[in-house]
Amino acid sequence: MAWPKLGSREVPWTPTLPPDLVPRSIRELHQGPYAAAVVPFIAEATPAVSSGAAALAEEAAAEVARFDAEQAVGAAGPDDDDGSGPLPFLLLRSESASSSQIEGLTSGARAIAVAELGGGATRNAELVLGNVRSMQAALALADDLTADALLAMQRALLEASAPSIAGRWRSEQVWIGGDTYGPHGAEFVPPHHEDVPALIDDLVAFSARGDVQVLVHTALAHAQFETVHPFADGNGRTGRALVHALLRRRGLARRVTVPVSAGLLTDVGGYFDALTAYRGGEVDPIVEVMSRSALAAVVNGRQLAAELRSVRARWDDVVVARRDSAAWRLADLLLRQPVVDSATIARELGLSPANAARPLAPLVEAGVVRETTGRDRGRLWQADEVLAALDAFAARAGRRSAS
16 A cells, blocks of 8 residues: 555644734734644555665665674673674764764764763763763664664763753644644644654654565654654654664664664765655655665764774784783773773773772873873873774764764
């Protein structure tokens, strides 16, 4: 069957600002009822995907699965085969940064790493860190995708920056484009907030299906989520976290977070156009965009993995320390966390605070890390080669600046 397209219904509009605060021309524009989307249920719908889009989705799914399997045999560091090593964590962080960049939130690798230490971070880095937490929640809840799981993803994203709307369905009308005064003239007006719970229950039922090709399934679930727009904020980032939850639940990416958003960054306009086409009942564009993004993500991810392996091999050549020295465990930690302080070193290596600086000495001498603050207290050490690899990954994904 053809994919159902959106309808619309008239909804009375009640202005939210006192008339004396709004110019007359704006008041006249936002009078009378507005048209809100009527989003069809899709739990039992069967997508009619073209042969070309289906073939592209199959190719992308095979590459994602192959990339995921490679991490069990060609890890960039210890324990990558179970998803706990440096590459899976760095890919998750990079995917979170790329997803945030789609929303206009840009932050460099160092700023994000500093934010993870808990101090001195930029606002953008803190917001990206919230997205890291949302991705982690999505992966942890992948095998039990419920309405509560979606709420948990958005709560993890916004609880530090916007606690009043975190973990709650929106309670008012939202719109995309137009102006801030009302929905009249907006590019898209999502469904009325009273419709959200039932639409989410339907989306959860669709997400539980196993009879739709994985990337087709993932692309359509994501597009439906963005169409429903169930939150007051964080819809895009939560919707892209849902992509990773589905890739994990369907068994395509069990070890790593394939940086699909990094692929989307290569053509953000095409991504938004595909979401618009979805609302008109066209499924091929979003399937093709998601598939091409997954293919680009695999290429970029493989390059990052190769660069990290090269960095770690160079460290093995230049660091002079006993094989049982804690310096080697610190080297492994730096692949995952390229900016550290003494508290992080002590906690992660199981050392006393007084001994935390000892494993740093051979790494500093070899040029693996350097102290960046010049202070006696609150000192930070960073591994420039790892940060450079992460920023190169971001540049390849289409990001242009860091804050």
